[in-house]
Amino acid sequence: MNLFTIAWKSILQRRLASCLTALSIGLGVMLMVLVLVIFGAVDSAFTQRSVGYDLIIGPKGSDLQLVLSAVYRMQPPIENLPYLYLDQIRRDRRVISAVPLAFGDVTEIGAFPIVGTTTEYFENEYMPGQSFRIRGTRISALFDAIIGAEVARENGWDVGSRFSIIHGGAESEDVHDEQFTVVAVLDTTGTANDRTVFLNLDGFYAIDGHEKPIDEVEKRLRDFYAADTERLSLAMNQLQEYRSRASGNPENAPAGGVKTYNSPDAMKEVTAILVRTRPETPFDAISLSAELQKGFQAMAVNPVRPIQRLMTGLLGNIQKALVVLTAIIILVSGVGIFVSIYNSMADRRREIGIMRALGAGRHHVFGIVLAESALLCLGGAIAGWLAGHGLAVATAPWVIRQTGLLINPWSMNTLEFVLFPVVGGLAVLVGFLPAMTAYRTNVADALSS
Amino acid sequence: MSLLLEHIRKSYRQPEGGSLPVLGIERFEIVQGEQVALLGASGGGKTTLLNIISGILTPDSGRVVIDNRDLAAMPEVVRDRYRAAKVGIVFQTFNLLPAFSALENVMLGMAFSGRGVDRAFARQLLERVGLGHRLQHSPRRLSVGEQQRVAVARALANKPVLLLADEPTANVDPKNQQLVLDLIRETCRDHNVSLLMVTHSLEVAGAFQRIDRMQDFNHPELCVRGQAI
Numbered sequence: 001m002n003l004f005t006i007a008w009k010s011i012l013q014r015r016l017a018s019c020l021t022a023l024s025i026g027l028g029v030m031l032m033v034l035v036l037v038i039f040g041a042v043d044s045a046f047t048q049r050s051v052g053y054d055l056i057i058g059p060k061g062s063d064l065q066l067v068l069s070a071v072y073r074m075q076p077p078i079e080n081l082p083y084l085y086l087d088q089i090r091r092d093r094r095v096i097s098a099v100p101l102a103f104g105d106v107t108e109i110g111a112f113p114i115v116g117t118t119t120e121y122f123e124n125e126y127m128p129g130q131s132f133r134i135r136g137t138r139i140s141a142l143f144d145a146i147i148g149a150e151v152a153r154e155n156g157w158d159v160g161s162r163f164s165i166i167h168g169g170a171e172s173e174d175v176h177d178e179q180f181t182v183v184a185v186l187d188t189t190g191t192a193n194d195r196t197v198f199l200n201l202d203g204f205y206a207i208d209g210h211e212k213p214i215d216e217v218e219k220r221l222r223d224f225y226a227a228d229t230e231r232l233s234l235a236m237n238q239l240q241e242y243r244s245r246a247s248g249n250p251e252n253a254p255a256g257g258v259k260t261y262n263s264p265d266a267m268k269e270v271t272a273i274l275v276r277t278r279p280e281t282p283f284d285a286i287s288l289s290a291e292l293q294k295g296f297q298a299m300a301v302n303p304v305r306p307i308q309r310l311m312t313g314l315l316g317n318i319q320k321a322l323v324v325l326t327a328i329i330i331l332v333s334g335v336g337i338f339v340s341i342y343n344s345m346a347d348r349r350r351e352i353g354i355m356r357a358l359g360a361g362r363h364h365v366f367g368i369v370l371a372e373s374a375l376l377c378l379g380g381a382i383a384g385w386l387a388g389h390g391l392a393v394a395t396a397p398w399v400i401r402q403t404g405l406l407i408n409p410w411s412m413n414t415l416e417f418v419l420f421p422v423v424g425g426l427a428v429l430v431g432f433l434p435a436m437t438a439y440r441t442n443v444a445d446a447l448s449s
Numbered sequence: 450m451s452l453l454l455e456h457i458r459k460s461y462r463q464p465e466g467g468s469l470p471v472l473g474i475e476r477f478e479i480v481q482g483e484q485v486a487l488l489g490a491s492g493g494g495k496t497t498l499l500n501i502i503s504g505i506l507t508p509d510s511g512r513v514v515i516d517n518r519d520l521a522a523m524p525e526v527v528r529d530r531y532r533a534a535k536v537g538i539v540f541q542t543f544n545l546l547p548a549f550s551a552l553e554n555v556m557l558g559m560a561f562s563g564r565g566v567d568r569a570f571a572r573q574l575l576e577r578v579g580l581g582h583r584l585q586h587s588p589r590r591l592s593v594g595e596q597q598r599v600a601v602a603r604a605l606a607n608k609p610v611l612l613l614a615d616e617p618t619a620n621v622d623p624k625n626q627q628l629v630l631d632l633i634r635e636t637c638r639d640h641n642v643s644l645l646m647v648t649h650s651l652e653v654a655g656a657f658q659r660i661d662r663m664q665d666f667n668h669p670e671l672c673v674r675g676q677a678i
Contacts (some may be wrong), residue, residue, distance in 0.1 A: 001553065001556050001557065001559070001560045001568045002560070006557070009546075009548040009549055009553070010548055012548060013548035113657065130607070350544075351546055352547060353560070354540075354544045355546075355557070356503060356505070356529070356562060357532070357538055357540075357544070358532075358533065358538070358557060358558050358603070359529055359530065359532045359533020359534070359558075359561040359562055359607070360529070360561040361525075361529040361530070361532070361561070362510075362525070362526075363526075363527055363530075364561055400507070443500075443505045444497075444500050444505055444506050444581065447505075447540070448496070
């Protein structure tokens with residue numbers, strides 16, 4: 001029988017009050033753990049998964065919006081780039097891979113984002129050292145589709161499933177006539193790819209309604225290549241030729257525009273281009289980024305930087321605020337424990353007197369009260385820690401379904417390692433005054449009370 | 450073991466000022482294995498005397514000598530250790546801790562002695578007082594007589610040389626009074642423990658060979674205005 005056993009017995013004697021005070025600490029710790037787990041998942045999602053490519057090229061605008069739309073599919077695209085620009089990027093000697101993305105539509109069921117791309121997208125690593133694993137066949141037909149693991153799970157789709165897509169976004173009711181067939185399902189990647197439906201880029205262009213009026217395309221090309229007369233001239237030639245061809249064949253020129261899958265490259269657009277440069281020359285990405293932005297209506301963004309800015313700025317501050325808030329909850333709970341133990345001291349005066357009469361020294365009764373405080377605080381903290389991670393385990397599938405955020409419920413944040421020593425310190429702090437009361441108890445008075 | 454009290458003076462400070470003399474003992478002695486009944490009226494300083502002998506209180510002056518060591522001169526921490534190791538106390542109100550079982554109450558007596566907890570001996574003591582079947586019972590589930598028997602077992606847990614019993618039968622029904630008294634006396638005899646039992650009951654004191662009356666050797670008037678003389 002040691003001081004902790006005696007303290008534990010004392011806790012059991014006032015089990016309801018003890019449970020409630022420990023619970024308050026536990027709730028504080030549980031909230032903190034949840035905040036850390038969620039922000040850990042957000043942090044991991046936004047800082048690690050986007051680095052499969054060195055640059056993302058898109059129209060000029062918000063770099064954050066470009067990254068969020070192209071990599072995380074969380075924002076609408078800014079605008080489009082001419083397909084000819086993709087060719088230009090691909091020909092650059094510094095570029096080893098340039099993958100086009102065209103998006104803006106969603107699935108009719110589940111409103112999952114649609115991305116038109118090429119097979120190269122699946123050949124590249126989506127994260128350093130992480131390659132796609134695909135169950136099914138490669139895209140070959142125009143309206144073939146590859147779906148992410150979460151899309152398959154949530155919509156109950158598998159290879160062979162057929163589906164429709166909505167033009168524009170979930171709020172639109174404009175369902176395209178084309179039916180797409182799932183030819184492959186991606187294994188879970190823990191990225192936005194899990195919640196994405198990939199179409200053949202040519203198929204994407206072939207969807208009725210994706211065509212733009214030729215005059216609008218011409219205007220956009222003139223704006224884009226304003227400073228590059230050579231490329232503008234090439235694009236205009238293609239348009240002129242196509243305009244002549246279309247005017248001779250009404251099938252190819254429906255009212256208001258031209259079917260783009262038969263169209264020249266000048267008629268096509270991409271929403272973003274994912275670029276990988278040569279790994280042996282890391283400055284390529286920087287020089288390419290600086291160079292591309294001269295004269296063209298495009299920007300090249302390092303996918304990590306805007307996200308880091310977001311994380312350290314807005315999200316980082318929110319996380320700090322929540323951690324501080326939960327720390328205050330823990331502190332207040334600590335005060336609750338102090339009040340509970342301190343109030344119990346009057347009732348326990350005789351108990352302390354008896355122990356002193358049995359030979360307990362002042363240091364013994366001091367230690368017993370402190371041990372009681374430590375057991376309540378640390379017990380509550382351990383329970384709260386388990387509850388926090390337990391809740392994360394229980395809700396992880398739901399969170400993944402709702403947000404696509406891959407939660408590792410047992411991931412440990414460095415703060416969690418600090419948490420227990422801090423709670424231990426808190427226990428000493430809140431237990432000190434009651435322990436001193438026990439220490440100073442007059443034995444003869446306590447026994448005669 | 451021998452206990453010797455010499456020139457003991459003790460006064461209490463009163464709330465309205467001044468002091469109340471309680472003890473004025475020139476000499477009081479108990480030899481090893483002796484059993485003494487101490488008769489005295491309520492408020493006569495009996496409990497104060499027991500507290501001084503056990504080291505819970507210190508006298509204003511005088512010596513409390515046990516085995517040639519002056520308890521009154523010891524620092525508090527040493528007195529605590531001495532009390533845990535050498536003195537067993539049986540209280541009038543038993544003073545068992547309700548959070549602990551009968552066995553744990555006895556082991557609690559061992560926890561502070563610095564010699565470790567001997568579970569087997571605690572069990573043996575409870576069996577000796579006839580509570581072998583009540584080891585895990587909480588004090589609340591024990592009868593008054595059983596509670597006092599647990600208190601006796603706890604007082605003997607550290608194999609003390611001196612057992613101090615403060616009106617141990619006062620709260621026990623007449624049927625159990627003699628049982629408790631016999632138990633304390635027999636156990637002390639078996640373990641060669643000196644016994645000082647404080648009581649106001651002539652009937653209880655009548656069982657002892659040596660009966661001392663407080664008023665015969667305690668003269669609080671020896672303390673003048675709260676100052677030891």
